[in-house]
Amino acid sequence: MKNTRASRLSEYSRELGLLAFIVVLALLFQMRNPKFLTLSNLKDLFTNTAILGVLSVGMMMVLLTGGIDLSIGATIAFSGMVTALTVSANPAISPLLSLLQGMAVGLVIGVIIGVLIAYCKILPIIASLGMMNIVRGLTYLVSKGKWVSAYQMSDSFKAISTGTTLGINNLVVIAIVIYLIFSYFLNNTRTGRYVYAVGSSPETADIVGIPRRRILLLVYATMGALAGLAGVLWVSRYASAQGDTAQGYEMSVIAAVVLGGVSVSGGRGKVSGIILGTILFGMLNNALPLINVSPFWQQAIQGVVILLAVISNVLIKRNNDRMTLRKRAI
C-alpha cells in the first residue's frame, strides 16, 4: 500500500515541483514589484499566455512522438496574414469563419510537414526548418510586403481577442477548451495512447501494428491546425498582420512545453505538466519587464531555462528508472 501511494506521488513529483517553483517565483516577483499579483496583471498574464497555451498542446504532441516543429512561427504569420487579408477585403465575414479559415491554412501546412516526415522519412528538424523558410517566404509574397492594419480589420474580428465569454477573455476560453479536448484525447482514447507509443519506441510500434506513419501525420497536421488557429488569434490580439510576425516564437513554445516535463526524446509528458510550463513561461515574460530585468537578458534566461528543464527532466527520469529497478529487486 505504501508503495502505490509513494509511486503515485513520485509520478506527480514533477508537477508538484513545478507548481512549487511557480509559487516561489511569484512571491519573489511580488516582492520586487507589488503590482505583480494584482487581478489586472494576472488577467494580462493569462491573456498573453493563452496563445502560447494553444500552441503548447500541439507542440507537446509533436515532442511526444520524438519530433520537433520549428515552422510554427511561420505558420502563425502565414495564416494570420491570409485571414487578415480576407477580413480586410470582406469585412462582413463572420469571426468564426475567420477562425476556421486560419485553422484550415495551418492544417494544410501541417499535413505537408507530416507527409515529409512520416512518408518521405525526412528528419523533423530539417523538414520543419525547410518549411519554415518556405512558409515565411510565402507570407511576404502574399502580403506583397505590406501590413494589414487595425483600421482594415472589422470590429468583430478584433473582438475575437478582446471579447469575453462568461466573463473570461475569449482567448483564455479557447485555450481551456483546447486543453480539455486534447487532455481527453491523449489520456482516454486509443489513438491518443498510440501517440505515446510511437514516441517511446517507434520500432516496437511498427511491430505491434500501430499505424505509426498515420499517427505522425495526425500529430503534425494537428500542430499545423493549432498554429493556424493561433495565427488568427494573434492577428486579432495585436490588430496587425506583418510579414515577420512570430519570428522565433517556436522557441518560446518549445521552452514552455519542455518546462512542463515533456521529454524531447518522446513518449513522456502530461497535459497538466504543460499547463504549468506555459504558466511559468508566461509568468517569466510578464514579470521580467515588471522587475526591470534588461530585455537583453531575456534571451539568455530563456535558453538557460530550457536547458535546465531538459536536464532536470533527464535526471528525474534516471532517478525514476532507478527506483523502478529497485522495486523489482528480488
Add this chain to the structure above:
Amino acid sequence: MKKNIIAVAMIIAIMGMILPASVFAADKPKYAIVFKNTGNPYGEKQLEGFKVGIEEQGYEAILRAPELPTAEAQIQIIEQLIAQRVAAICIVGNDYDALQPVLTKASKAGIKVFSLDSSVNPASRLTHVNQADSEKIGQTLIKAASDMAGGKGEIAILSATSQASNQNIWIDFMKKELAKPQYANIKLVKIAYGDDLRDKSVSETEALLRSYPNLKVIIAPTTVGIAAAAKVVTDKKLVGKVLITGLGLPSEMAEYIDNGACPYMFLWNPIDVGYLGAYTGVALVTGKIKGAVGDKFSAGRLGNYTITKAPDGGTEVLLGPPFKFDKTNIADWKKVY
C-alpha cells in the same frame, strides 16, 4: 572514357562562356536601392518612391532588401550589385560601420554610394539622405509629449531594438531636449525596448502602465511600438488618461488617432524620401553634385535641395520637417501608407 566525359563537360562550359557575351546589348544605367529588410511597408514605400524617381529620369531601378535586417545579408546584396555594374547604390544601412569594406569596394569600382534613412559612416558614403533633422525629431516629440502631459508629469519612451542608428540618435536628442529648463517638470521614467516585435511591445507597455500608474505620455518613435502601445491603452480603456505619441505609420495608427488614444503623431512621407534619394543618386552619377557641403541640385517635384553638414562629420540632404498626423488628415493618409 572518363577523360572524354570531362572534355565534353568542359566544352559545354566554354560554349556557355562564349555565347552569352554576345547576347548583351548596352543597358540603361541601373540605380539600386537596398533597404533594411523585406516585408516592411515603410521600406516598401521608400523603394516605391525611389523607383518612381529613377524611372522619371529615364533609368532603370533595382530594388533589393534582405530577409533579415543584418549587415552580412546586405553585404551579399551589395556584392551582387557590384557584379551587375550598377551606376549607384543607395543604402539604408543595417549597421553604421559593418558595410564600410564592401561599400569601399563599390566606390573603387566606380559606383556612387550614398545612404538614405539609416546612415552609414562618412567614410562609406558620398552623402546621406535624411528624412528629417534628428535633432528636430527629438525636439518635436518632446514638445508634443510635454503639451499632452499639460506641462508636467511622468513620461516614458518605448523604443525598438535599434539595429541601426536611428532610434538611439533620436532618444539622445530627446534626452538633451528634456534637460532644457522649460521641461523641468517633465520626468522621463523609463526607456523600454519592444524590439519592434508586436507581442513584446505590448508586454513592455503593460509593464510600463503597471509600474508607473501616474504615467501621462508614452513616446514611441517606432511604428510597431506606437501601434502596440496605442492598442494597449485602448484595450485597457485608458484613452485620454495615458496619451501616446511618436513616429508611426498612418495606416497603422488611423484607428487610434480616431479614437483619441493618440492625439497626434509624426512621420515623414517615405515615398518622398525614396524619391529624393533617386534624384540625389542621379545627380551624383551625372556629376551635378559631388556630395560636398553647398552642392545644389533639383529633385523633381520636391524642388531644390542643398547639401549640408551632417552631425556625424559627413554630409547630408534633409527632406524637411517631420509631418504631423492628427484627426484632420489621417483619413487621407491612411490609404497612402
Add this chain to the structure above:
Amino acid sequence: MSERTIQTERPWSLKNFFFQWEWFLVGLFVIINIINSFLSPYYFTADTFLSTPMNFLDKAFLVYPMMMIIVLGNIDVSVGSIIALSSVIMAVSYNAGLAMPAAMVLCLLVSTLCGFINGFLQAKFKELSSTIVTISTQIIYRGIAYIILEDKASGKFPSWFSFLGWGYVGEIPFIMIVFIIFTVLFAILIHRTRFGRQLFAMGNNSTACRYSGIKTENMLILVSTIMGFMAGITALFLTSRMGSTRPNVASGYELDVIAMVVLGGVSTSGGKGRISGPLLAIFIIGFLNYGLGLFNISAQVLLIIVGILLIVSVMLQNLRLGKQGQKSGAKPR
C-alpha cells in the same frame, strides 16, 4: 559443401561510377554557371570565380565539421550563435585594450569552449537529442552575446584585420587559400585516419562501437569541439569582412550549412558521406545564391528556394540511399 566466394565490394562499373552523387553535383554546378552567365555579361572572368567565393567561404569552414556531426547522426544548430558570441567577445576585448592577435586567439578559445560544452552536454546526457541540446545552447550563446553588447555594434579593428576577409595573396583571395588548406586537412582526417573510420562506424551503429572499445563519448566531445573551433575561424573571417560586429550576426547560418552538407550527399541518418560532396555543394549553393542575386530575386523568393532546396536534397538522399539500403540489408534508423 562447395566453396563460395562472397563479394565484399560491389564490382566497379562505369555506370556505377557515374551514378555517383558527386557527378550529379558537378553537372549541377556547370548548369548553374551557364545560367548565371546569361544573367551577367561580365560573368566568366577570373575575378568572378575568385572573388565571388569570398562571400560564402566564411560559411564553408563550418561545412566539414558539420559533415562529421551529421555522419554521427547528430545535428548542431548552435553554430550561428557560437560565431556571434566569439565575434562579440573578440570585439569587446579588443576595444577594452587587448591586443588584436590576443583577441583573435580569445575568439577561437571561446568558440572552442562553446563547442566543447555542446559535446559535453550531449555525452553526459545521452537521453537528450542533439537537436534539443543545440537548440538550447543556440539561445543561450546568442543570449550571452546580447547581454555583453546589447544592441550596439563593436568594431574599429586595426586595418590589417580586414586582410583576412578581403585580402589577396597574389591573385587568390586569402580566405580561399585558408579554405583549401582546411579542405586538405579535413579530407585526410575524415578519409585517411582511424579517427575518420571510427566516425563512420559510430554513425552506423554507436552501440556496437561502444562495445568494441571505441570511446564514443570522447569522439562526440571531440567532434563538437572541432565544430566550435571552426566556428571561431568563421567568426574571424566574417568579422573581418564586416569590420564590426553585433550580437545578431550569423543568424540563419546553421540552415545554410546543413543544406550544404545534405546536398553534398551526407545522409542525416548517419554513417555515410564523402567530403567531395559537401565541397561541391558549397560552391553550388554559393553560386546559386549569387546567380539569384544577379537576377535580383527578392528575398522572399530566395527564402522559399532555400527551403525547397533543403527538403528536396534530403528527399533525394533518402531515395538514393533507400535503394542501396535495401540491397545491403541495412536497417533504417
